[in-house]
Amino acid sequence: MVILIHGDNSLRSRVALRNYIKKLRAGDFIVEEHDTQAIDYGFVEEYIQASSLFASNEKKALVLSDFFVSKKAKEYNDIIEGVFDSKTRVVVLYDRVNTQKNAAFHLFERGVVIDCSSLxxxxxxxxxxxxxxxxxxxxxxxxxxxxxxxxxxxxxxxxxxxxxxxxxxxxxxxxxxxxxxVDSQLENTVFKTIDALFGKKRGVAFRELRQHQANGVSALLVLGAIERHIRIVELIREQVHKGVTNSSALSATIKVPPFVVRKSLPFVQQYSAQKGIALYERLATLDEKIKRGLIDPYFACELMFFAVVVD
Known part of the structure; x- marks a missing residue:
């Protein structure tokens, strides 16, 4: 059988995961996929032991997604020695350096390692x-x-x-x-400003906004970051109401990085759905005025900042 370890929750590794599963199914493998955080060591152990009882086990594939996100690497380190047999092939897909990998060195020793960082x-x-x-x-x-x-x-x-x-x-x-x-060098700086804004650090947010203006940063970049943040918070809110609260599951569903989900989750409680709708409507109105040349883009940013920080 094949055990496919999907190490990191990133777009690159998910593309690699999708392609490898297609390859397995094309080879007539029966693929069973599980989020590593939703199962435990015993499930994996029993699955592998049960599969080894059948002659057809070479055509079975167990996919463990978001493996290193789950922080269960140490547990699965033991299963390498105790359960894997000569017919078991381990494939590890990973994207970036992660401390959990150090706890799962046996997976890398026994596995076919595929680095997805250079898609x-x-x-x-x-x-x-x-x-x-x-x-x-x-x-x-x-x-x-x-x-x-x-x-x-x-x-x-x-x-x-x-x-x-x-x-x-x-x-x-x-x-x-x-x-x-689009200016990737400015993204981190602008998003720090947005974090300060939605974190109600008014002085910091407005001071950084003035600095962006002095540095010639496009106001569209700032407004785009605000729009993105509001959209992410509302997407998370929708999934939380459906009972999805795990950051990895949320990340996979709404397609944003896990660290962004974790940073945005508190805002779901801090800002009501009505506030989110009002902010989105305000942003849309200002956006239309900018496009029609009725308002200065940075003045629109200031008005949007006031809309966020005023309860």
Missing amino acids: PRREAVQWLYDAIPHQERLSHTIIQNVFDRCGGDMWLAYNELHKIDTYCFPEQATADVVESS
């Missing part, structure tokens, strides 16, 4: 093209341009494409919009 550019761009719902507004060329400007970071490119699509609606995105709104 081919063509495959990454195609994944983004398939994943973005409004392809009529975001051409393959635009997606490739955004991907390159984001330094090959698929999470960042995915979020930037959503931001561009929101801004350009209902028109098609252009190279000029990409040029003015």
